[in-house]
Amino acid sequence: xxxxxxxxxxxxxxxxxxxxxxxxxxxxxxxxxxxxxxxxxxxxxxxxxxxxxxxxxxxxxxxxxxxxxxxxxxxxxxxxxxxxxxxxxxxxxxxxxxxxxxxxxxxxxxxxxxxxxxxxxxxxxxxxxxxxxxxxxxxxxxxxxxxxxxxxxxxxxxxxxxxxxxxxxxxxxxxxxxxxxxxxxxxxxxxxxxxxxxxxxxxxxxxxxxxxxxxxxxxxxxxxxxxxxxxxxxxxxxxxxxxxxxxxxxxxxxxxxxxxxxxxxxxxxxxxxxxxxxxxxxxxxxxxxxxxxxxxxxxxxxxxxxxxxxxxxxxxxxxxxxxxxxxxxxxxxxxxxxxxxxxxxxxxxxxxxxxxxxxxxxxxxxxxxxxxxxxxxxxxxxxxxxxxxxxxxxxxxxxxxxxxxxxxxxxxxxxxxxxxxxxxxxxxxxxxxxxxxxxxxxxxxxxxxxxxxxxxxxxxxxxxxxxxxxxxxxxxxxxxxxxxxxxxxxxxxxxxxxxxxxxxxxxxxxxxxxxxxxxxxxxxxxxxxxxxx
Ligand SMILES: Cc1cc2nc3c(=O)[nH]c(=O)nc-3n(C[C@H](O)[C@H](O)[C@H](O)COP(=O)(O)OP(=O)(O)OC[C@H]3O[C@@H](n4cnc5c(N)ncnc54)[C@H](O)[C@@H]3O)c2cc1C
Numbered sequence: 001x002x003x004x005x006x007x008x009x010x011x012x013x014x015x016x017x018x019x020x021x022x023x024x025x026x027x028x029x030x031x032x033x034x035x036x037x038x039x040x041x042x043x044x045x046x047x048x049x050x051x052x053x054x055x056x057x058x059x060x061x062x063x064x065x066x067x068x069x070x071x072x073x074x075x076x077x078x079x080x081x082x083x084x085x086x087x088x089x090x091x092x093x094x095x096x097x098x099x100x101x102x103x104x105x106x107x108x109x110x111x112x113x114x115x116x117x118x119x120x121x122x123x124x125x126x127x128x129x130x131x132x133x134x135x136x137x138x139x140x141x142x143x144x145x146x147x148x149x150x151x152x153x154x155x156x157x158x159x160x161x162x163x164x165x166x167x168x169x170x171x172x173x174x175x176x177x178x179x180x181x182x183x184x185x186x187x188x189x190x191x192x193x194x195x196x197x198x199x200x201x202x203x204x205x206x207x208x209x210x211x212x213x214x215x216x217x218x219x220x221x222x223x224x225x226x227x228x229x230x231x232x233x234x235x236x237x238x239x240x241x242x243x244x245x246x247x248x249x250x251x252x253x254x255x256x257x258x259x260x261x262x263x264x265x266x267x268x269x270x271x272x273x274x275x276x277x278x279x280x281x282x283x284x285x286x287x288x289x290x291x292x293x294x295x296x297x298x299x300x301x302x303x304x305x306x307x308x309x310x311x312x313x314x315x316x317x318x319x320x321x322x323x324x325x326x327x328x329x330x331x332x333x334x335x336x337x338x339x340x341x342x343x344x345x346x347x348x349x350x351x352x353x354x355x356x357x358x359x360x361x362x363x364x365x366x367x368x369x370x371x372x373x374x375x376x377x378x379x380x381x382x383x384x385x386x387x388x389x390x391x392x393x394x395x396x397x398x399x400x401x402x403x404x405x406x407x408x409x410x411x412x413x414x415x416x417x418x419x420x421x422x423x424x425x426x427x428x429x430x431x432x433x434x435x436x437x438x439x440x441x442x443x444x445x446x447x448x449x450x451x452x453x454x455x456x457x458x459x460x461x462x463x464x465x466x467x468x469x470x471x472x473x474x475x476x477x478x479x480x481x482x483x484x485x486x487x488x489x490x491x492x493x494x495x496x497x498x499x500x501x502x503x504x505x506x507x508x509x510x511x512x513x514x515x516x517x518x519x520x521x522x523x524x525x526x527x528x529x530x531x532x533x
Contacts, residue, residue: 054394077141089146096283112188125176133393136338143342147498148282159191165327166304167439192241194232207322208531219248238288261304270295281497313445333459334392337466341385344473351477392462400455457519460512
């Protein structure tokens with residue numbers, strides 16, 4: 001090998017050149033580093049090992065039982081698909097075209113019966129405590145049958161993330177235990193989360209943007225609480241939810257410094273619903289207008305206020321608010337990637353079935369090379385998207401919101417302890433002021449900025465990768481199926497309408513690209529500025 005290079009170049013300094021090209025030091029030491037600090041200096045170069053090879057770094061720390069649990073989750077999702085989601089997907093889509101006021105009450109009751117609204121609520125809050133990353137696998141499965149039905153289940157966990165990431169243990173417990181009670185009684189208690197306003201969608205997802213936007217939902221301080229005025233739009237499951245996690249601003253001119261999170265119960269005086277959108281896809285999952293007119297919310301329903309968190313950390317209020325937003329979206333965006341990959345898989349499976357059962361000029365489509373190439377490409381897209389959400393979940397599991405839940409001893413402790421232990425011993429402790437202070441400290445003071453950037457950046461990469469790949473796969477499926485793919489009863493037409501929405505919610509894919517640049521690339525580039533326009 002050495003000779004091959006040196007002979008060819010005839011270079012005067014041939015040995016040196018060879019070793020530069022092959023990255024081996026020209027000594028007898030072979031490829032060993034002098035010491036671990038030398039290795040560290042190579043590994044901390046861009047792209048940093050810690051930020052890049054997450055699965056490799058963290059797989060050994062993963063509790064083994066998570067695999068068993070995830071297999072169980074996938075099996076349940078497949079059963080649900082066969083018995084509920086697949087038979088209903090097109091029927092419900094058609095129904096929502098005939099009746100634009102349709103709300104999915106029966107579907108919510110069915111999902112409640114299957115236990116889906118408590119499955120990923122941690123045991124300490126009364127839920128079933130399945131590991132969080134397994135929810136992405138569940139989402140892929142159910143979205144492969146219907147992304148709309150998956151959102152009827154999944155968006156509830158956007159609000160669950162909003163509760164848990166606040167560090168407010170007392171209020172999280174109060175609401176989540178109502179969800180658990182709703183499962184037991186057969187009267188579902190589903191949650192929604194409301195940030196988007198008529199004049200501010202993308203802006204409210206970033207502290208750097210929110211001050212330049214046009215937020216109007218105002219929280220005015222009064223005795224013992226706040227008065228809310230304003231509106232929220234496109235709130236998934238708004239009409240069907242029992243509680244909404246709501247964000248409003250004390251000073252709408254300086255929202256980044258004055259964000260307050262509340263929980264508000266449906267039926268509260270001054271809180272009403274407008275229409276729900278007659279939208280392109282995921283029609284079974286309503287997107288509601290929420291109206292607040294002099295709506296009083298008492299102090300004991302204040303979930304999060306950067307001003308309050310300030311008591312336990314010296315960090316600037318803006319950073320605390322951004323940290324909170326990042327916790328929530330870093331947890332939910334990998335799930336949205338999984339929705340997208342579910343649709344990508346649904347499109348692949350539909351195209352595969354069509355190609356295996358359709359002849360053109362006496363030859364099965366599946367035996368034509370161009371079709372095989374497209375199917376292989378679609379399969380590749382599914383695999384890549386799955387890797388993206390898996391890595392984003394690895395980031396959350398080891399450097400983000402789920403870190404505590406997945407430390408091996410704590411994970412097994414939560415698995416082993418009986419239900420009464422959580423109900424009688426842990427639940428009362430969640431009401432203590434001290435518990436919320438400790439959680440606040442753990443969430444907002446101790447974590448390192450590079451961990452936040454890693455989780456947020458990976459979540460964004462997964463989000464735009466998975467949803468873009470979903471669109472591509474739907475288009476490829478229609479390519480294989482021709483005009484038959486355009487028919488409503490073929491299924492792919494609906495998938496394409498459903499997936500388009502996924503590119504927009506949880507931050508548009510443009511915003512997620514900018515956030516990925518901000519978190520994963522810009523820190524390495526001196527003078528790079530993001531969200532500067
Ligand atoms: C089906 C569905 C369900 C939803 N569910 C919820 C929900 O449950 N709760 C909730 O709060 N919201 C929800 N939303 C709202 C969603 O989060 C917003 O639609 C999204 O944040 C984008 O905001 P926007 O639609 O106002 O677009 P805009 O912010 O008006 O953006 C328009 C375009 O401009 C681009 N753009 C805007 N600002 C920038 C910038 N600074 N830099 C670069 N590009 C920019 C965007 O990428 C986009 O292409 C839902 C939306 C949909 C479609």
